[in-house]
Amino acid sequence: QKEVEQNSGPLSVPEGAIASLNCTYSDRGSQSFFWYRQYSGKSPELIMSIYSNGDKEDGRFTAQLNKASQYVSLLIRDSQPSDSATYLCAVENTGGFKTIFGAGTRLFVKA
Amino acid sequence: GAGVSQSPSNKVTEKGKDVELRCDPISGHTALYWYRQRLGQGLEFLIYFQGNSAPDKSGLPSDRFSAERTGESVSTLTIQRTQQEDSAVYLCASSNYLAVTEEQFFGPGTRLTVL
Numbered sequence: 001q002k003e004v005e006q007n008s009g010p011l012s013v014p015e016g017a018i019a020s021l022n023c024t025y026s027d028r029g030s031q032s033f034f035w036y037r038q039y040s041g042k043s044p045e046l047i048m049s050i051y052s053n054g055d056k057e058d059g060r061f062t063a064q065l066n067k068a069s070q071y072v073s074l075l076i077r078d079s080q081p082s083d084s085a086t087y088l089c090a091v092e093n094t095g096g097f098k099t100i101f102g103a104g105t106r107l108f109v110k111a
Numbered sequence: 112g113a114g115v116s117q118s119p120s121n122k123v124t125e126k127g128k129d130v131e132l133r134c135d136p137i138s139g140h141t142a143l144y145w146y147r148q149r150l151g152q153g154l155e156f157l158i159y160f161q162g163n164s165a166p167d168k169s170g171l172p173s174d175r176f177s178a179e180r181t182g183e184s185v186s187t188l189t190i191q192r193t194q195q196e197d198s199a200v201y202l203c204a205s206s207n208y209l210a211v212t213e214e215q216f217f218g219p220g221t222r223l224t225v226l
Binding site for chain 2: 032034042043045046049088090092098099100101102103
């Protein structure tokens with residue numbers, strides 16, 4: 001059983017639209033949640049972290065966390081072609097020794 | 112250094128040979144992670160170091176895989192008797208475990224091809 005699940009996509013949205021990326025996790029004790037972006041052939045880079053229930057906004061990005069539902073999402077407003085990448089959801093497991101990554105969702109933003 | 116570095120960037124080897132992959136973390140980062148990423152797949156956790164000790168080795172896929180870290184700096188991932196299914200990009204990441212965000216900073220990876 002996967003511990004962090006994401007829809008693999010691809011998710012295709014037109015330029016300027018809102019892209020919504022979703023992630024569920026199985027470890028109820030998890031306290032730290034991250035979204036990484038990975039361009040093709042490149043390494044992942046952190047774009048958002050969230051630790052409390054609710055929304056956290058940073059520029060065009062909003063992370064949403066619902067611990068009761070074990071659900072975390074990432075919204076990208078005014079999507080740009082440069083946002084086209086794979087988005088990895090990462091969850092720190094109970095005990096904090098390991099971060100589990102989802103398989104990622106591929107996002108395509110069409111110009 | 113300015114970031115996490117890994118060497119070699121590419122490695123082509125023959126089945127059955129041993130390989131060593133090196134990771135230089137960001138100076139001062141106490142935590143170091145190794146991941147494997149097969150083509151089109153997500154990150155597969157291999158091992159985690161806190162300082163020189165490895166509290167979690169649960170991701171190592173077989174006893175052909177081993178890793179060590181010396182002096183809270185460089186780490187080496189060794190794969191013995193390589194198999195074709197070992198072909199992947201091996202990513203190293205480091206983090207400042209004591210920082211609030213505990214963001215992991217990734218190196219550029221080593222692309223391993225086993226013929």
